[in-house]
Amino acid sequence: MRGSRGGMKTLFDETRIGPMLLRNRLVRSATWEAMADEAGRLTPRLLELYRQLAEGGVGLIITSATTITKDTTRLHGMLCIPDDSCIPAYRELTQMVHNTGCPIIMQLDDGRTGEMLTPATPTLEEMRSITREFGDAASRAKQAGFDGVQIHAAHGFFLSQFLNAKKNARTDQYGGEVAGRERFLLEICDEIRARTGSDFPILVKINCSDFEEDDGVWDACQSACINLAEKGISAIEISGGLDGSPFPPDSIPYDESVFRDFAAEIADRVSVPVILVGLNRTPSVMSTLLNTTGIEYFSLSRPLLRQPDLPNFWRASPAEPAKCISCDSCINQPDGNVCPFRKEMVGQARCFYR
Numbered sequence: 001m002r003g004s005r006g007g008m009k010t011l012f013d014e015t016r017i018g019p020m021l022l023r024n025r026l027v028r029s030a031t032w033e034a035m036a037d038e039a040g041r042l043t044p045r046l047l048e049l050y051r052q053l054a055e056g057g058v059g060l061i062i063t064s065a066t067t068i069t070k071d072t073t074r075l076h077g078m079l080c081i082p083d084d085s086c087i088p089a090y091r092e093l094t095q096m097v098h099n100t101g102c103p104i105i106m107q108l109d110d111g112r113t114g115e116m117l118t119p120a121t122p123t124l125e126e127m128r129s130i131t132r133e134f135g136d137a138a139s140r141a142k143q144a145g146f147d148g149v150q151i152h153a154a155h156g157f158f159l160s161q162f163l164n165a166k167k168n169a170r171t172d173q174y175g176g177e178v179a180g181r182e183r184f185l186l187e188i189c190d191e192i193r194a195r196t197g198s199d200f201p202i203l204v205k206i207n208c209s210d211f212e213e214d215d216g217v218w219d220a221c222q223s224a225c226i227n228l229a230e231k232g233i234s235a236i237e238i239s240g241g242l243d244g245s246p247f248p249p250d251s252i253p254y255d256e257s258v259f260r261d262f263a264a265e266i267a268d269r270v271s272v273p274v275i276l277v278g279l280n281r282t283p284s285v286m287s288t289l290l291n292t293t294g295i296e297y298f299s300l301s302r303p304l305l306r307q308p309d310l311p312n313f314w315r316a317s318p319a320e321p322a323k324c325i326s327c328d329s330c331i332n333q334p335d336g337n338v339c340p341f342r343k344e345m346v347g348q349a350r351c352f353y354r
Helices: 044-055 084-098 124-143 160-164 185-195 216-228 260-269 283-292 302-306 312-315
Strands: 016-019 021-022 026-028 060-064 104-109 147-155 201-207 235-239 274-277 296-299
Touching: 016 026, 044 084, 044 185, 060 216, 084 104, 084 124, 084 185, 124 185, 124 201, 147 160, 147 185, 160 185, 160 201, 185 201, 185 216, 201 216, 216 302, 235 260, 235 302, 260 274, 260 302, 283 296, 302 312
Parallel strands: 026 060, 026 296, 060 104, 104 147, 147 201, 201 235, 235 274, 274 296
Antiparallel strands: 016 021
8 A cells, every 4th residue: 555654644644735735635626616707806705715615624725717818708707817907806815715724726727618719729829829828827826826826628628628639630730649739738837837937836637538439638648747747747636528428427437536547547657746536525435545546635626515614524524425415506506506405605516517
């Protein structure tokens, strides 16, 4: 078994990801709350949600996907960081979270949804512009006090599509074989590093597979993770699947921690921490994976909507599973979704059924 020098690893070990000190191995995975205003700005409801998460004891908070420019077709209530005027409000958020002893990083996404932007759409000059926009947004996040950023390359969103051999039909240097399909993601990482410095944590959330026939994503995922690790990325979060597809995918043999085999293989091939997302529900299952694979962290979405204090609860009651039953009620309400068990407005749990 893979234990620490002092014995078995636990979910409540104090660890570091780069300069960030984490009080445990539980991560709030990026979750679309649908609580920002029409301009993508923070609202009192959204600040309150993050306060509850931070006080609930999670080791690291990753914000919902935050768009990098105003000129995007955003999801309803999606956060945005398009210019420097946003920095003071985000600084209020980071200071509030830091006061609880929790680090917080911002997930960055181009913001266009569905078929609004595909790998075939942008010209080379437009791609260079998008790369610069990611750098601009990361620089603003750093100025606002975020402890790092996460690049969103999962769930069929824009960057994720480049990894998919069926979706990426480009014939230039950004298409074709794996080296071409991963190139855009690697260049964005380089731009963010150049803009934020060597000590600022950069993470990535990446699909292990889209679970489409011959999608080529697993090959691209492995190569991208190895190359990102060599570039000094701070951690890799492994997810999978597409919005609207069966979850877990039919080919997955697990009911919990469903992408464990993919994450474990990546962990064996890179020297940076690997975070597993996807139906993490029971401490005993996660603890076993922690001590028998190279997976170091476990991220959660819907369980933290029902129980924002779940990490504190698990610290006191490690034999209990999460109370979330994955009923999707927090997804299917049209405005300010309601968890029927929590009996209050909690926003939309759009981490694609995590």
